[in-house]
Amino acid sequence: MDISWDLLLNAIVAGLLLGGFYAAVTAGISISFGMLDIVNIAHPAFVILGSYIAYYVNINLGIDPILVSIIVLPAFYALGALVYQVYYMSFERRGQESLRGLAFFFGLLFVTEVSLILVFGVDYRYVEAAYIGPSLHLAGLELPLRMLVPCLVALATFGALELFVTRTFLGRAIMAVSQDQLALQLMAADPIRIKRIAFGISIALASIAGALLIIIQPVEPSVGRDYIGRVFAICVLGGLGSLPGALIAAFLLGVVESLTSTFYGPSWAPAVSFGFLLLTLAFRPAGLMGR
Amino acid sequence: MNTATFSIITAAVGLAVMALFHWLSVDYAYFAGYTILQFIVLATAWNILGGYCGYVNFGTAAFFAIGAYSSVFWYKFHPLPIPLLIVLGAVVSGIVGLGTGYLTLRLRGAFFSIATLAMAVVFQTLVVNWDFVGGSRGAYIIHPENFELAGLKVHYIEYLFALMLLLAVIALATARTIERSRLGYGFATIRDDELAAEACGVPTLRLKLIATTLSGAFMGMAGAPFPYYIGYLQPQSAFALDYAVNSIAMPMIGGTTTWVGPLVGSILLGSAQQYATVTISSAVNLLIVGLMLVAFVIIAPNGLIGLVKESLRARRRS
Numbered sequence: 087m088d089i090s091w092d093l094l095l096n097a098i099v100a101g102l103l104l105g106g107f108y109a110a111v112t113a114g115i116s117i118s119f120g121m122l123d124i125v126n127i128a129h130p131a132f133v134i135l136g137s138y139i140a141y142y143v144n145i146n147l148g149i150d151p152i153l154v155s156i157i158v159l160p161a162f163y164a165l166g167a168l169v170y171q172v173y174y175m176s177f178e179r180r181g182q183e184s185l186r187g188l189a190f191f192f193g194l195l196f197v198t199e200v201s202l203i204l205v206f207g208v209d210y211r212y213v214e215a216a217y218i219g220p221s222l223h224l225a226g227l228e229l230p231l232r233m234l235v236p237c238l239v240a241l242a243t244f245g246a247l248e249l250f251v252t253r254t255f256l257g258r259a260i261m262a263v264s265q266d267q268l269a270l271q272l273m274a275a276d277p278i279r280i281k282r283i284a285f286g287i288s289i290a291l292a293s294i295a296g297a298l299l300i301i302i303q304p305v306e307p308s309v310g311r312d313y314i315g316r317v318f319a320i321c322v323l324g325g326l327g328s329l330p331g332a333l334i335a336a337f338l339l340g341v342v343e344s345l346t347s348t349f350y351g352p353s354w355a356p357a358v359s360f361g362f363l364l365l366t367l368a369f370r371p372a373g374l375m376g377r
Numbered sequence: 378m379n380t381a382t383f384s385i386i387t388a389a390v391g392l393a394v395m396a397l398f399h400w401l402s403v404d405y406a407y408f409a410g411y412t413i414l415q416f417i418v419l420a421t422a423w424n425i426l427g428g429y430c431g432y433v434n435f436g437t438a439a440f441f442a443i444g445a446y447s448s449v450f451w452y453k454f455h456p457l458p459i460p461l462l463i464v465l466g467a468v469v470s471g472i473v474g475l476g477t478g479y480l481t482l483r484l485r486g487a488f489f490s491i492a493t494l495a496m497a498v499v500f501q502t503l504v505v506n507w508d509f510v511g512g513s514r515g516a517y518i519i520h521p522e523n524f525e526l527a528g529l530k531v532h533y534i535e536y537l538f539a540l541m542l543l544l545a546v547i548a549l550a551t552a553r554t555i556e557r558s559r560l561g562y563g564f565a566t567i568r569d570d571e572l573a574a575e576a577c578g579v580p581t582l583r584l585k586l587i588a589t590t591l592s593g594a595f596m597g598m599a600g601a602p603f604p605y606y607i608g609y610l611q612p613q614s615a616f617a618l619d620y621a622v623n624s625i626a627m628p629m630i631g632g633t634t635t636w637v638g639p640l641v642g643s644i645l646l647g648s649a650q651q652y653a654t655v656t657i658s659s660a661v662n663l664l665i666v667g668l669m670l671v672a673f674v675i676i677a678p679n680g681l682i683g684l685v686k687e688s689l690r691a692r693r694r695s
Contacts, residue, residue: 125487127435127491184433185427185633188433189625189670192435192622193626193667196618196663196666196670197667200660201664204660311618314495314498315491318491318494318495319495322488322491353505354506357498357502359495360495361499363491364480364481367480367481368480
């Protein structure tokens, strides 16, 4: 096959930009699934909820979607803390998280999706901002700001999260919860409180991811499902609970998906993440940077 | 009561319902009844893996659609009688179930669930890109108005209904037999404590693979006649998330530990949905299913059967 180098290079750059965005979506899952061992498959639904809030405020008040997502961070944090409290009281404490906890999150995913359909319909929605449309041109490379801005915001968020987890007391406590809950209790820290905070943060991150998503592409309630495979594939490939691993995996998936859609057509792209996931699970379940 | 007696009794109940429908001679009764029976098969199939082994499968839609699309494939290639299509659908879905299980079940349970969820997206991608079975445009399946066999002539929908009834009886009888066999006890040990079961010499991986294969095969069976029922199959309707959420909600609401739970759940939830779809709207009725699923797993973890058992026990004690 005759491959044009320009096309290949552009596809790789587009993939890296996409990967940066995937990292933002995965950050929340890395905390909840990777560190807290809570299989929150409803995470993408919260991301879509974030998209719709950004859309609604943007259309009605003209506020920048990323700014909106930062304003609503506390609300998402509270929502996350509430969801964790229900999850803890109903499942984790009874030791039933595997079967019923999963069904619970699946129910949440479904209820959020159907509610959004009832309120907003199934039409694709999009936001308006100055950076949607123009592109930077650098030596034959095309860098659409629509992709570049979300990627940069995502990297900033990711960096902040990594600093938070490794440098602050609370962040280290979250890492500790993922390793040994009993030992944490002996250090006079309440693991449930730490987990509630961590889960709140993970849902808060969904708000930012949601705003980035609706900048990158028009959104309708069920697009969240396409991300379930992706985010878990990234999370597992990166090694559960490892943020740097997740970042590398996100870039990797972004590039492979971008190459697939450039050379084989965009309709094949969703299959890539599943292939990644299955291959990882079959050959290296610990992931790239697994413990 | 042994399996044969049980099957005969269930079949007799089904035939009585069918005779009633025939006497009413309302075609809609068959259409609605078919959907409910289909959910009985799906919920029972889900429960073999989910309820007995404790492994959550989110990919019901994928297995169902694989069954349905295997029928579409044969319809385009060379039309075959539906009972044969059901067997073929079961084989294909069973193999897919075995494969997914083999790749993911050696790890923690959550990975299997995530893989099944992603699998639905991938199979949908494959079907959308596969023009032979209609691609994203969908495929029309034309069936004759009546079904004739040895001088017997009935409406086609009545024939489909009878087939689905047979499948429901087979599914229920299988689930009930498993529950009372060595296999069922093995499944229960996996559900309760997999590590301990492994330590006691229970071949957990093999049992789990049997469960995924069986469960997948039944879902494929339920899907195989679907193109003939609906007449026009497109990827979005075959892979709808509704199947996944219903097949989880029905056993959860009924109760997951016995075969009765999925049956009760499907009949209740299935009829309620038929009613709500006609009177309110299909989006609202899905919202209700989702909310009921969330409410039930929080408030009544053992489903309706669990509630009934508890109240019986309480009465006996007082």
